[in-house]
Amino acid sequence: MADDHIRDPHLPEVHLRPPANWINDPNGLVHHDGWYHVFFQHNPQAPTHDRVHWGHYRSRDLLRWEPQPLALTPELGRPDEDGCFSGNAVSHEGRITAFYSAHRVGHPWQPVAAADSGPDGSTFVKRPQLLVADPPSGVTTFRDPYVWRDGDRWRMLVGAGCADGDGAALSYTSQDLAEWTYDGPLHRRADAAPSDSGIRTGEAWECPQLAVYEDGRALLLTSAWYQRTGPSHVVAWNGHRDSGDFRFGTATRFDHGPDFYAPALMRAPGGRWLLWGWSWEARDESCAKEAGWAGVLTVPRELTLRADGSPHQAPARELDGLRTSTWLKATRAQCGTTSVLGSVGPAADITVRVGFAGDTAWGLRIMCGTGSADHDDAGYLDLEIRDGALTVDRGHASADARAHVGAYRMPLPELVPDGEVELRIILDHSIAEIFSGSGEALTLRFYPAQCESWTLVSRGLASDAVDVTVTAHELRTPDAATAG
Known part of the structure; x- marks a missing residue:
C-alpha cells in the first residue's frame, strides 16, 4: 500500500508493503488483543537487502493496516548487528514474543534471539541472552525459528542444511519460552537430483512453518535454498500426528509461479490458518534502485487441506470487502475467435468459469490498457488452459527489457471433458496471484508500460465451443475500504 506521493505505476495498491525501500519475508504473524499483526523483513534506508x-x-479486519514503529533494529555489538532476520511470534501472557535470526556477516549460521513487546504489541525489548547460540553438530546452515504451542509445551522449528546434504527442519522444546532443548530433526531429506522426477526440496530449508489441524493432519512448509543460487521455491509436505510427533509423506510444490517465497502462517480466530508470502521483484536490481522500492507481500490466503492432505489455497474471505464496480459477462468461445470481455481497473479481483465440451482448451489474454482484441502493443499476459494445466506466459507483459520473462504451468486436475474449471485472478499493477478452484496457486510479477486498466480478451482454442463466464470486480485501496 502506497502513500500518495509515490506515483510509480508498478507499485501495488492492495498488497501490503511499506511506502518505499526493501521488503522481503513476512515474519511474526500473530493475532494479539484483537489485532492482526504482520511483521516483515525491511530495510528502511534503501531498496536493497x-x-x-x-x-x-x-x-x-485484514483490510485497513496501521503502520507501527519498527519492531526490531540491528544493534552494533550485538549478535544481530548486521540484521534481524526471519522468525515468528506468539501471543502469550499479555504480550507478543518475537523469535528471530540474529545475523552477523561472515558467520555461517544465525543464532536464535527473542524480544518481548509491551501489552499493545507495538514496541519490543530484546532479551539479553540468545535462546539457541549454536547449531547442532553436523548442521552447516541454521536460521528462521518458528514457535508454536503444542499441548503443555512450546515447540520450535529451525530451518537447516546438514553436512551430509540433507535439508531439515530441526525441532526444539521448551516449557517457558526461554530454555530450549534440541530434540532432533522433525523432518529431513536430501535434495533430488535435477534429472529425477521428484520435486527438488533444496540443499537447505529456510522458514519452516507448521500448520496442525483439528483432525491431526498437518502441513509442513519449507522454502528451498541453494548455496550457489539462493532462494528458489516453496515445498509443502503433507503429514499427520503419530504417537505425539509428526510423520510427513509426499512433497509438492506449494506455489507454481516464479515469484513466491518464504510464506509465513498465522493461526487466526476461529481456527483458520492464514498465510502471507513474499513476492520478489522479477527485474534487474537496477530497476528497483531506480524505483526506490522492492518486494511485496501477497494477499492473505486461507490454507486448508484437501482429502489427500495436500494444501488448498484461496484468497482470505476478507478480501471481498475491497470489491467495487462489478461487471459480469457470459460468452461462447468459438474455435479460432477472439472477443473482448470487458475492462477493469489496475487492481482487480476476477473470477473466470469455463465449461468445456470434448476439447479442453481455452485462452485468456490480459491486455494492458483498453482497446480491441488485436491491439496488444502495450503488452499482455497470456493464460492458456490445455493438457491438464494452466500455462501463464509473461513474455509480452513487460515494457522494460530488464524484466524477467518465461511461461509457468499450474496443474488443473479438474480439467476433464464435459467439466468446468474455475480461476480466480488477483491483479494489482505488477503482480498477479492466480488460484484454481481445486486450490492450486501461481504467483508472478510483470511490468507493463502503464497500469491504468486491464482488458480481458477471450481466445477460442478448442475445436468446439466453450462456455465462459467472467465476474470482474475493481478493488479499492484498503484505506478506502469498509471494515468487514
Whole structure:
C-alpha cells in the first residue's frame, strides 16, 4: 500500500508493503488483543537487502493496516548487528514474543534471539541472552525459528542444511519460552537430483512453518535454498500426528509461479490458518534502485487441506470487502475467435468459469490498457488452459527489457471433458496471484508500460465451443475500504 506521493505505476495498491525501500519475508504473524499483526523483513534506508529490520503493520479486519514503529533494529555489538532476520511470534501472557535470526556477516549460521513487546504489541525489548547460540553438530546452515504451542509445551522449528546434504527442519522444546532443548530433526531429506522426477526440496530449508489441524493432519512448509543460487521455491509436505510427533509423506510444490517465497502462517480466530508470502521483484536490481522500492507481500490466503492432505489455497474471505464496480459477462468461445470481455481497473479481483465440451482448451489474454482484441502493443499476459494445466506466459507483459520473462504451468486436475474449471485472478499493477478452484496457486510479477486498466480478451482454442463466464470486480485501496 502506497502513500500518495509515490506515483510509480508498478507499485501495488492492495498488497501490503511499506511506502518505499526493501521488503522481503513476512515474519511474526500473530493475532494479539484483537489485532492482526504482520511483521516483515525491511530495510528502511534503501531498496536493497542490507541490514534488515522488522517492519510492522497491524489491522482489525485484514483490510485497513496501521503502520507501527519498527519492531526490531540491528544493534552494533550485538549478535544481530548486521540484521534481524526471519522468525515468528506468539501471543502469550499479555504480550507478543518475537523469535528471530540474529545475523552477523561472515558467520555461517544465525543464532536464535527473542524480544518481548509491551501489552499493545507495538514496541519490543530484546532479551539479553540468545535462546539457541549454536547449531547442532553436523548442521552447516541454521536460521528462521518458528514457535508454536503444542499441548503443555512450546515447540520450535529451525530451518537447516546438514553436512551430509540433507535439508531439515530441526525441532526444539521448551516449557517457558526461554530454555530450549534440541530434540532432533522433525523432518529431513536430501535434495533430488535435477534429472529425477521428484520435486527438488533444496540443499537447505529456510522458514519452516507448521500448520496442525483439528483432525491431526498437518502441513509442513519449507522454502528451498541453494548455496550457489539462493532462494528458489516453496515445498509443502503433507503429514499427520503419530504417537505425539509428526510423520510427513509426499512433497509438492506449494506455489507454481516464479515469484513466491518464504510464506509465513498465522493461526487466526476461529481456527483458520492464514498465510502471507513474499513476492520478489522479477527485474534487474537496477530497476528497483531506480524505483526506490522492492518486494511485496501477497494477499492473505486461507490454507486448508484437501482429502489427500495436500494444501488448498484461496484468497482470505476478507478480501471481498475491497470489491467495487462489478461487471459480469457470459460468452461462447468459438474455435479460432477472439472477443473482448470487458475492462477493469489496475487492481482487480476476477473470477473466470469455463465449461468445456470434448476439447479442453481455452485462452485468456490480459491486455494492458483498453482497446480491441488485436491491439496488444502495450503488452499482455497470456493464460492458456490445455493438457491438464494452466500455462501463464509473461513474455509480452513487460515494457522494460530488464524484466524477467518465461511461461509457468499450474496443474488443473479438474480439467476433464464435459467439466468446468474455475480461476480466480488477483491483479494489482505488477503482480498477479492466480488460484484454481481445486486450490492450486501461481504467483508472478510483470511490468507493463502503464497500469491504468486491464482488458480481458477471450481466445477460442478448442475445436468446439466453450462456455465462459467472467465476474470482474475493481478493488479499492484498503484505506478506502469498509471494515468487514
